[in-house]
Amino acid sequence: MSAATTRSRTPDRLCAEAVDLARGAAEEAAAPGVVGEHVGLVSEGDRVVTHFFECKELGYRGWRWAVTVARASRAKIVTLDEVVLLPGPDALLAPEWVPWSERLRPGDLGPGDLLPTDAEDLRLEPGYSGEDGPPPNSAVSEEMAELVEAEDAEVTAGPPRNLPMAPSRGSIAAVAEELGMRRARVLSRYGLHVAADRWEEAFGPKTPMAQAAPATCVSCGFLVPLGGSLGQAFGVCANEFSPADGRVVSLAYGCGGHSEAAVMPKPPQPAPPVVDETRVDPFPLRPARDSGSVPVTGDDDTAELGHS
Secondary structure (H helix, E strand, C coil): CCHHHHHHHCCCHHHHHCHHHHHHHHHHHCCCCCEEEEEEEEEEECCEEEEEEEECCCCCCCEEEEEEEEECCCCCCEEEEEEEEEECCCCCCCCCCCCHHHHCCCCCCCCCCCCCEECCCCCCCCCCCCCCCCCCCCCCCHHHHHHHHCCCCCCCCCCHHHCCCCCCCCCHHHHHHHCCCCCCCCCCHHHHHHHHHHHHHHCCCCCHHHHCCCCCHHHCCCEEECCCHHHHCEEEECCCCCCCCCCEEECCCCCCCCCCCCEECCCCCCCCCCCCCCCCCCCCCCCCCCCCCCCCCCHHHHHHHCCC
16 A cells, blocks of 8 residues: 555644634525534545535435635645535435336236337347348248258158058148147137137227227237237237237227327437537627627717707
């Protein structure tokens, strides 16, 4: 540890004794009767000491008045530096501010509320890119296209005449099993209608949320379309802040979390300041006589009007 560091940590004697000077400065800056007892001091550097006084102001529990005093080198007079109100170790502080976008939780969106989306929201992407390739969530990918173009053959232990039974790859049951549709029974048309009525009643156009929505789900980027006949009227919501997240919603349903209802624009970036240090702008101390809105007239013109 250097000698300079040791000196800075040791409070200056004259600055440490200037408690009355520090108290007077704190009482002048604060309201009457709110400056309490002297609770300590700390050395800020060479011949710089900060005195702490208890704050009795209501609502500032644990805060302290900090008065910094200093002394010039080889000087005997202690001068005042600054007076501030600082929180102590056990001070009552306000919670850290959190932006609304981080405070929002799923389920906070109610009827009539509007949730704007950022112009560069990572959850959304352009729906019309002009590319011929399938969308990312499509079942037909580039790998599947290559498999379709390749020759589809089944490797067996010998020619079909030597096998105990013919391969069943081309049968309807085998194809249905590969597609994941080998079920004994499927949903009937009546079952589809009953499910559609139930979904439309929960997340349909007649709900209070949809009545106050700025737009419907059919134009929302968070809507995942369904396949089959139900896809003509329903989809799945993929907005985590929507009350219908992960639910089957009607295309006529809507909420304030619509992707295109309100897009937050980017904040304007001010131009960097330009400082010309090579030019001198003259500023006259007194304005010119002819710079005002009243014309300048001589004494001869106003002599006949007399003096007020």
